[in-house]
Amino acid sequence: AQSVTQLDSQVPVFEEAPVELRCNYSSSVSVYLFWYVQYPNQGLQLLLKYLSGSTLVKGINGFEAEFNKSQTSFHLRKPSVHISDTAEYFCAIHSTGGGNKLTFGTGTQLKVEL
Amino acid sequence: DVKVTQSSRYLVKRTGEKVFLECVQDMDHENMFWYRQDPGLGLRLIYFSYDVKMKEKGDIPEGYSVSREKKERFSLILESASTNQTSMYLCASSFQSTYEQYFGPGTRLTVT
Numbered sequence: 001a002q003s004v005t006q007l008d009s010q011v012p013v014f015e016e017a018p019v020e021l022r023c024n025y026s027s028s029v030s031v032y033l034f035w036y037v038q039y040p041n042q043g044l045q046l047l048l049k050y051l052s053g054s055t056l057v058k059g060i061n062g063f064e065a066e067f068n069k070s071q072t073s074f075h076l077r078k079p080s081v082h083i084s085d086t087a088e089y090f091c092a093i094h095s096t097g098g099g100n101k102l103t104f105g106t107g108t109q110l111k112v113e114l
Numbered sequence: 115d116v117k118v119t120q121s122s123r124y125l126v127k128r129t130g131e132k133v134f135l136e137c138v139q140d141m142d143h144e145n146m147f148w149y150r151q152d153p154g155l156g157l158r159l160i161y162f163s164y165d166v167k168m169k170e171k172g173d174i175p176e177g178y179s180v181s182r183e184k185k186e187r188f189s190l191i192l193e194s195a196s197t198n199q200t201s202m203y204l205c206a207s208s209f210q211s212t213y214e215q216y217f218g219p220g221t222r223l224t225v226t
Contacts (some may be wrong), residue, residue: 007158009154043118043204043217044157090156094213100164101172103214105196106156 002027002095006030006105013081014113020075021076021108023065033074034102035065044090050074061085086112118218120205124226133192135221137202137205144210146188148172148180151202151220163188164210195225 003026014017025031032051036044048059055067065076074091091105121136139146145164149157149172159172161180169180177199181189188207192199202222206215 015197017195019190034214036217041220043219044206044215047212049214096123100210101147101159102150102209102213104157106154 002031002103003095004091004093004103004105006091006108008108009106010109010111012111012113015083016080018079019077019081019085019110021089021091021110023076023105024072025072025074025091025093027072027093027095032094032095033065033067034094035059035063035074035076036090036092036104037061038088038090038107040087047069047076081110081112083112083114085110118205118207118216120203120218120221122221124222124224126226127192128194128226129196131192131195131225133195133223133225134202135149135190135192135203135205135223137188137190137218138186139188139205139216140186141216142185143207143216145208145215147202147206147208147215148188148190149206150174151204157204160190165218169212173205174183185199195223197206197225199223 005024034049035047050067058064088107092102118139147162148160163169163182179191204220205218208215
């Protein structure tokens, strides 16, 4: 069975500072990885995804993530955050042996302050 | 643009009532999903469907049932609502082959 761990439940950061949101996964087979964002009172929106190829993946709103197979990680980064990035971020995994389902982490609340 | 709509944004029901949550997608996706979202627990899969009239239990199916009579519509049913089912409910859909899920805006259900 696969699992996703987001160790940081909350990350406070000042505007224009860099941020990294951590995601580690566990799976015995090949994986596809996703980051979703949820703004207040909205559904989830896809930020980026890793399916294959380059391990550095660029997404929307200036976010990027790096797939590291040896460390089983898929950390999300942004070099300079804005107030509008305040939201909850979810890492998710699909394992090739896992049917059509995604397994989500518990989420990281990013709070950007002035 | 993919659109997933849910019938209500906010819903208040009494304990013991039968509750229907409706979800409609317009992208001809084969797969549809129902999650509940609770603080600190992330998203937990209740049920999913990979085809009309097909359904599979997710991680927390107890107290819920589902119906998929048409490809675009997936309903979640709470047969007898209880206070511990107060939560945010999210519907999602995806193609069979791409795994990327598209989400609706959610229904915040309160059971009193």
